[in-house]
Amino acid sequence: MNLDFSVVARAIPFLAEGLALSFLLTAVAMAGGTAIGLVLAVIRLSTWRSAGLVAAAYVNGFRAIPLVLVIFWFYFLVPLALGHPVSALQSAIIAFVLFEAAYYSEIIRAGLASVRVGQWQAASASGLGYIQTLRLIILPQALRNMLPVMISQAVILFQDTSLVYVISLRDFMTSASIVANRDNRLVEIYLFAALVYFVICSTGAWSASVLSRKRSLA
Amino acid sequence: MIGAIVTPLRNSAGASTDVREPIVESSPRAPMVEIKNLCKKYGRLEVLKNCDLVVARGEVVVICGPSGSGKSTLIKCVNGLEKFDGGSVVVDGIAVGKSNAEMTRLRRRIGMVFQHFELYSHLTVLQNVCLAQIHVLKREKNEALAKARGLLARVGLPDKESFYPAQLSGGQQQRVAIARALAVDPIAMLFDEPTSALDPEMIGEVLAVMLELARDGMTMMVVTHEMGFARKAADRVVFMDQGAIIEVAPTEQFFEAPRAERARLFLSRILSH
Numbered sequence: 001m002n003l004d005f006s007v008v009a010r011a012i013p014f015l016a017e018g019l020a021l022s023f024l025l026t027a028v029a030m031a032g033g034t035a036i037g038l039v040l041a042v043i044r045l046s047t048w049r050s051a052g053l054v055a056a057a058y059v060n061g062f063r064a065i066p067l068v069l070v071i072f073w074f075y076f077l078v079p080l081a082l083g084h085p086v087s088a089l090q091s092a093i094i095a096f097v098l099f100e101a102a103y104y105s106e107i108i109r110a111g112l113a114s115v116r117v118g119q120w121q122a123a124s125a126s127g128l129g130y131i132q133t134l135r136l137i138i139l140p141q142a143l144r145n146m147l148p149v150m151i152s153q154a155v156i157l158f159q160d161t162s163l164v165y166v167i168s169l170r171d172f173m174t175s176a177s178i179v180a181n182r183d184n185r186l187v188e189i190y191l192f193a194a195l196v197y198f199v200i201c202s203t204g205a206w207s208a209s210v211l212s213r214k215r216s217l218a
Numbered sequence: 219m220i221g222a223i224v225t226p227l228r229n230s231a232g233a234s235t236d237v238r239e240p241i242v243e244s245s246p247r248a249p250m251v252e253i254k255n256l257c258k259k260y261g262r263l264e265v266l267k268n269c270d271l272v273v274a275r276g277e278v279v280v281i282c283g284p285s286g287s288g289k290s291t292l293i294k295c296v297n298g299l300e301k302f303d304g305g306s307v308v309v310d311g312i313a314v315g316k317s318n319a320e321m322t323r324l325r326r327r328i329g330m331v332f333q334h335f336e337l338y339s340h341l342t343v344l345q346n347v348c349l350a351q352i353h354v355l356k357r358e359k360n361e362a363l364a365k366a367r368g369l370l371a372r373v374g375l376p377d378k379e380s381f382y383p384a385q386l387s388g389g390q391q392q393r394v395a396i397a398r399a400l401a402v403d404p405i406a407m408l409f410d411e412p413t414s415a416l417d418p419e420m421i422g423e424v425l426a427v428m429l430e431l432a433r434d435g436m437t438m439m440v441v442t443h444e445m446g447f448a449r450k451a452a453d454r455v456v457f458m459d460q461g462a463i464i465e466v467a468p469t470e471q472f473f474e475a476p477r478a479e480r481a482r483l484f485l486s487r488i489l490s491h
Contacts, residue, residue, distance in 0.1 A: 118332055118334055119338070121332065122332060122336035122337075123338075126325070126326065126398070126399070127326030127402065128354060132353055141339060
């Protein structure tokens with residue numbers, strides 16, 4: 001077989017654009033998903049029963065649907081809901097944020113529950129209110145416990161950004177596949193794409209394991 | 219040796235009572251804690267049965283009894299950490315559990331020390347002692363720092379302020395926890411088995427701090443199995459069993475001649491081991 005990797009070099013600017021989109025989606029979905037996930041987790045841990053049930057239904061609902069379907073649906077539903085057209089990127093961002101929120105809320109819920117009950121008692125015994133206790137005492141300790149899992153989730157999320165091909169957005173994987181077909185160099189391009197994913201994702205996995213080892217030492 | 223670690227508590231602690239909240243002076247004659255007919259259930263299990271107890275200002279009360287007798291639950295009802303099903307608890311004229319606003323106001327005036335210390339593990343010793351001062355009492359940072367350093371010196375840990383809790387021994391952590399509780403100038407202190415989680419050689423240093431506090435006139439409710447501490451520091455001893463207060467007696471009388479058979483049995487077990 002005759003491999004020609006110069007095609008990769010020529011495609012790099014185009015692939016970089018795709019990679020930028022993948023990173024953008026990952027970053028926005030992480031930030032937005034964490035924020036909404038935090039609210040969901042706090043509601044589910046609170047004594048407010050009815051809201052807790054709604055939050056639980058949200059989380060379990062999203063976790064029971066494949067992401068690709070969510071992306072596809074939001075592409076059609078968001079314009080209907082808003083009453084005006086939105087770009088594919090905007091609908092993808094909304095879909096990713098809402099979908100990831102379900103997963104992050106479970107991670108955060110486990111993280112909050114990992115902090116001893118006594119910490120809540122000590123904080124409220126000293127006169128701190130609920131929100132103060134959460135912000136000053138519980139979240140900082142929970143965050144330290146859940147950071148490795150959050151990074152692992154981000155690695156999965158990064159790989160999942162390739163699913164935006166269903167609404168014709170060009171993430172890294174889609175860009176690679178366009179170049180591969182255009183230049184008819186499937187092996188070279190897909191080998192390169194695999195290498196890029198491998199390097200990025202194993203860096204993430206490695207930092208997660210370093211963090212969790214640090215945590216078990218502390 | 220133990221006495222050497224603990225410098226007298228009164229001179230710098232009492233001096234800077236928080237003037238913005240004159241709850242302390244509100245009702246000087248009334249008892250500090252009034253527990254009336256207190257009941258609590260976990261499902262079918264009665265953890266507190268019609269408990270009555272009045273603690274005077276400046277009084278030190280030791281609460282003892284077999285495990286599961288409701289001692290910890292009783293003192294956690296005093297600052298509202300545990301809810302109760304019947305009866306009433308009044309602290310310094312404020313009814314516990316009635317309104318949230320009152321509870322928050324009350325809690326900042328009652329210090330509590332826990333069995334497992336419950337220091338905030340992500341904060342340094344100094345930050346632990348400053349946190350409630352800054353975020354609850356809204357003290358200026360410099361004022362809080364000065365107060366914290368003074369208290370750390372008095373519990374014998376002036377050189378540990380930048381350590382994290384995990385870097386300290388159990389006895390040191392508990393002394394920091396006492397400093398943290400004192401930092402908001404409490405009118406009463408609750409101790410929930412403060413030495414039960416400690417190695418034997420560290421119990422003394424914690425009890426010494428508590429003894430100083432008692433001698434300085436702090437109102438204290440102490441759940442403990444340390445009968446030596448009870449003899450030295452307590453004005454009265456409360457004996458609980460199966461959720462009920464069985465006997466309340468002046469310390470000497472309790473140890474010389476406990477009236478209740480169960481208290482006698484408990485004492486003979488705990489003192490002979």
